[in-house]
Amino acid sequence: MNILIAATKNTLHQHINITGSKSESNRSLLLQALYQNVQIENISNSVDAQVMQKGLKVHHGEVNIHHAGTAMRFLTAFFATQEGRDVLLTGSQRMTERPIKILVDALRQLGAEIEYVKNDGYPPIKIKGKTITKSKVSLAANVSSQYISALLLNAPQLENGLELTLEGKITSVPYIKMTVALLNEIGANTNFEGNSITVRPLNAANDTTLVVESDWSSASYFYSIVALCQTGTEISLSSYKANSLQGDSVLQEVYRQFGVETSFNENILKLKKVTEIPKSTNINIDLANAPDIAQTIAVTCFGLGIKCELSGLHTLKIKETDRLEALKTELSKLGAHIKVTDKELFLEPSQAIKENVEIDTYNDHRMAMAFAPLALKVPIVVNDAEVVSKSYPDFWKDLEQLSFSITKL
Numbered sequence: 001m002n003i004l005i006a007a008t009k010n011t012l013h014q015h016i017n018i019t020g021s022k023s024e025s026n027r028s029l030l031l032q033a034l035y036q037n038v039q040i041e042n043i044s045n046s047v048d049a050q051v052m053q054k055g056l057k058v059h060h061g062e063v064n065i066h067h068a069g070t071a072m073r074f075l076t077a078f079f080a081t082q083e084g085r086d087v088l089l090t091g092s093q094r095m096t097e098r099p100i101k102i103l104v105d106a107l108r109q110l111g112a113e114i115e116y117v118k119n120d121g122y123p124p125i126k127i128k129g130k131t132i133t134k135s136k137v138s139l140a141a142n143v144s145s146q147y148i149s150a151l152l153l154n155a156p157q158l159e160n161g162l163e164l165t166l167e168g169k170i171t172s173v174p175y176i177k178m179t180v181a182l183l184n185e186i187g188a189n190t191n192f193e194g195n196s197i198t199v200r201p202l203n204a205a206n207d208t209t210l211v212v213e214s215d216w217s218s219a220s221y222f223y224s225i226v227a228l229c230q231t232g233t234e235i236s237l238s239s240y241k242a243n244s245l246q247g248d249s250v251l252q253e254v255y256r257q258f259g260v261e262t263s264f265n266e267n268i269l270k271l272k273k274v275t276e277i278p279k280s281t282n283i284n285i286d287l288a289n290a291p292d293i294a295q296t297i298a299v300t301c302f303g304l305g306i307k308c309e310l311s312g313l314h315t316l317k318i319k320e321t322d323r324l325e326a327l328k329t330e331l332s333k334l335g336a337h338i339k340v341t342d343k344e345l346f347l348e349p350s351q352a353i354k355e356n357v358e359i360d361t362y363n364d365h366r367m368a369m370a371f372a373p374l375a376l377k378v379p380i381v382v383n384d385a386e387v388v389s390k391s392y393p394d395f396w397k398d399l400e401q402l403s404f405s406i407t408k409l
C-alpha cells in the first residue's frame with residue numbers, strides 16, 4: 001500500500017497512546033516463558049512481539065520470525081538451551097542476510113547444537129535444544145548487543161548460570177542494561193562491571209508484574225513532528241517513565257536542541273515546541289547508544305534545513321535494511337546534500353524540499369515513520385506503508401488523529 005501524506009495544521013494539541021516497547025516486551029515474554037509466574041502489562045501490539053509470542057510456544061518444527069531481529073536472536077539462545085526443543089528458525093529474506101555467527105559461536109562454546117541450513121553465519125538455523133552446563137563464554141560486543149541480551153535472558157535457567165566476557169567496544173549499551181534490569185526485577189542475581197557480566201542460576205522467580213513502558217523509539221516520530229511545527233505545538237504521549245530502561249529516552253536531551261521541551265505529568269509525556277532554532281544550528285551526535293533514532297533525527301534536521309553530523313552508526317548497515325544507504329538515497333530524492341560512510345552521516349543545510357517525492361521504505365518500518373513528519377513541509381508519498389506494523393501498527397491511524405491526511409494511492 002502506497003500512501004500520500006499531507007498535513008494541513010502546523011500547530012497541534014493532541015494526545016496519543018503508544019503501545020509498549022517492543023524491546024521490553026520481547027524480553028519480558030522470554031522471561032515469562034522461563035518463569036510462568038511472571039506477569040506482563042502494556043505489552044507491545046507490534047508484529048515483532050507477536051512473532052516472539054508465537055515462537056516461544058513451538059517445541060518441534062519451523063519458527064518464522066519475519067523481520068524481527070530481537071526474536072531471531074533471543075529465540076536462538078532460548079531454543080538452544082531448552083532440552084527437548086528441536087526447531088528450524090528462520091525469517092524474512094532480509095533476516096537471512098543479518099549475521100548471527102557471533103551468537104551461534106558463543107552458544108556452541110557453551111555446548112549448544114546449532115547448524116546453518118544455507119549460508120554459514122546467517123539464518124536459517126537448525127537448533128537442537130540441550131541442557132547446558134558450561135558457564136563461561138567470550139564474545140565480540142561491537143556488532144549487536146542483541147547477541148549479549150539473548151545469552152543473558154536465558155542465563156538464569158542454565159545449570160551453572162553464565163559468565164560473559166565482552167570483547168571490543170560495547171555497542172547499544174542501554175539495551176544490555178535493560179536486559180540486566182529486567183533480570184533483576186524477576187529476582188535474578190546479576191553483575192555487570194566493565195567488560196564482564198555474570199548471571200547466577202535462579203530456580204524460582206519473584207511473583208512479578210513487568211509493566212512495559214511505552215516505546216520511546218515510537219515517540220521519536222512525535223518529537224520530529226513537534227520540532228517541525230510552529231512554536232506552541234504540544235503533543236502528549238502515554239505511558240512513559242521518567243526513569244526509563246530505554247536508551248532512546250535520550251530523545252529528551254536530543255530534541256531540546258531542536259527547541260522541543262519535554263515534561264512529565266505522572267506517566268504522561270508532554271512535548272512542546274518552545275523556540276524556533278536558527279538555521280545556523282549544527283547538530284552533532286554520537287548514536288552508538290541509540291541507533292534506532294538515527295533516521296528520525298536525520299529527517300528532522302533535513303526538514304528544518306539545518307546541518308547534521310551523526311556518528312556511532314556502525315550497526316545501521318545490518319538492520320532491517322542498510323539504513324545509511326537508504327537514508328542517503330531517499331533524502332537525496334528530496335533534494336538533500338548528504339554523505340555517508342559505514343558509521344557516519346553528514347547532511348548539509350538544505351534550502352528547499354522537493355514535493356510529491358515517493359519514499360521507498362525497504363521493508364524498514366523506521367524509513368516509513370521517520371519520513372512521515374516531512375508532510376508538515378510538503379506532500380510526500382510513502383511506499384509500502386504497511387511496514388510500520390513491525391513496531392507500531394497504529395502509526396498511520398495516530399497520524400490521522402493529529403490531522404494528517406492519509407490517502408491510499
Ligand SMILES: O=C(O)C1=C[C@@H](OP(=O)(O)O)[C@@H](O)[C@H](O)C1
Nearest residue numbers: 023070144145146172175292315
Ligand atoms: O535489544 C534490543 O531490543 C535492540 C537492540 C538494538 O540492536 P543492536 O544491539 O543490534 O544495535 C536496537 O537497534 C534494536 O531495535 C532493539
Ligand SMILES: C=C(OP(=O)(O)O)C(=O)O
Nearest residue numbers: 067068069070292319320
Ligand atoms: C533494528 C530494529 O529492530 P530489530 O533489530 O529487532 O529487527 C529496529 O526496530 O529499529
